[in-house]
Amino acid sequence: MNLLYWLDPWEFSPTVVIALLVPAILFVRGARKARLSFARRLSFWFGLIALYVVLHTRLDYFFEHEFFMHRLQHLVLHHLGPFFIALSYPGAALRAGIPLRWRQRFLRPALQTPLVRKVLDVVMHPVVAVTLFVGLIYFWLLSPIHFVAMLDWRLYRVMNWSMAIDGLLFWWLVLDPRPAPPARLSPGKRVLVVIAAIPPQIILGAFIFFTPHELYPIYSICGRAFTWLSPMRDQQIGGLLLWIPGSMMSVIGALIALRHWMRLSARGRLRTERRAQTPRGLTHAASQTTSGTSGQR
Template sequence: MGTLLYWLDPWEPSPTVVIAVLVAGILFARGARHARVPVGRRIAFWFGLTALYVALHTRLDYFFEHEFFMHRLQHLVLHHLGPFLIALSYPGAALRAGIPFAWRRRWLLPAMQTRVARMFFDIVFNPVIAVTLFVGLIYFWLLSPIHFKAMLDYRLYRVMNWSMVIDGLLFWWLILDPRPAPPARLAPGRRTLVVIAAIPPQIILGAYIFFTPHELYPIYSICGRAFTWITPMRDQQIGGLLLWIPGSMMSVIGALIALRHWMRLSARSRLRKEREAEKSARHEGRPGRRIQTCGMPSSSCTPDDGSKPNAP
């Protein structure tokens, strides 16, 4: 027990991490009872949230700061695994249900309907921008001068980590949405193509880091390595492999899940109904109707995965 508490003790305490994780956990726990979230989705959410907390706020952070391959393992969790599991749980309905109704009506809905909010989501959920941000952030933080500064300045270090978490949540939320479009931002086929487009750049960067014959990130040698028995080049090669293979494989798994949603919706004729509704709307000269998956307002809907809608 003492050993577990030792490892759970944060290397650099951050109130932001604690508050964000507690708020997300409380909202999901409250809302899951009303939204009737299946056990499998609950497990995915809690595993994803726990993974983010462990990667951000435990003693492991010391190793993330003093070994390149451990840093890559951290970002694999922050950018891929944690957000992937949370998005796979489709927590939107539960999180909304966890917010008191009066707060939703007075604060959440008006905020989401503002022009700024609509523009923000239109931009970040644009397929080209989404895949560019997802891959571009990996490249940006691995540029040698940028990485050097980020590992020395704790403020920039936290910005780096949070940018990976937020971008990962937005990207996987877009890709793993099980609904047809609308209400989903992208049609299932486009979601599959977007995540496939993210695979080659990760492979190229991982291979470059692995095969480079000189040390790309000397900051770890300057500040002292956590594992002195691993040579700098070996450390760099392992880090490159983590980006090359597990990172790319997560995208492959995401593509397979998006493809599964596409096939499921097609088998249920949901895609055909989408096209017919849009065609009818254009023929009548009016905007296309937003198709909900549960016959209720969008704020009350749950994903089209067999779960029940929110309670009033």
């Protein structure tokens, strides 16, 4: 079996192909105009390819038949893939990849509609962002919900897409390198938001790991991909994947957000610093004007 065999989709999905091909084309078109660094390009392609691998390859069979493989899939969908895409900050390149006429006629009016702006304001609110990020993990891991989601292919796809979209929104919010505004959150709030997401992931991962009975019997009922792995060991590995790598991704995100905060502070680009500097500048200018006027007199 070669690499091409594993890249062949287990179940072909035109939705996945279109959803990943469109940003890939836009990024290729716009990266030249936006003049992105090699590191940012590499980060974007790594994240996009990671999403493709866990959504549209033969690995999907294992994701459906082993709990720890399912957790690995969601670790990539919710954390790793969106994290690297957001880390590349590809917004300028994606916009540049859209023809100017389309941007003026379709994209800009759509983003300025009250409904879209209201939805973004709600979803990007720090409390809502943390609640969604952690809440979706808890929701899809509720035993009854998980049982049905792994049986119904439509709900299974809704589960995967909800994790991917929420991951993109969350990490885009947290890893934004700009000051606020134009960023939605100040650098300090970005650090707090990602830190707030760590304890619930640790608690849920530890609960799954230490539970002495099988929480997700659907994998035993439908047949396991790895017959040599016991159900409890499978469950423990899945709990560890949520507990340690998932939490560590949030720690790394907090460190990057903190680095952006320190960089913006060193450059005097924080809003509080600008406010503090403006009165002093005005006072200094006023004093110079007063002294100049007095001298003329």
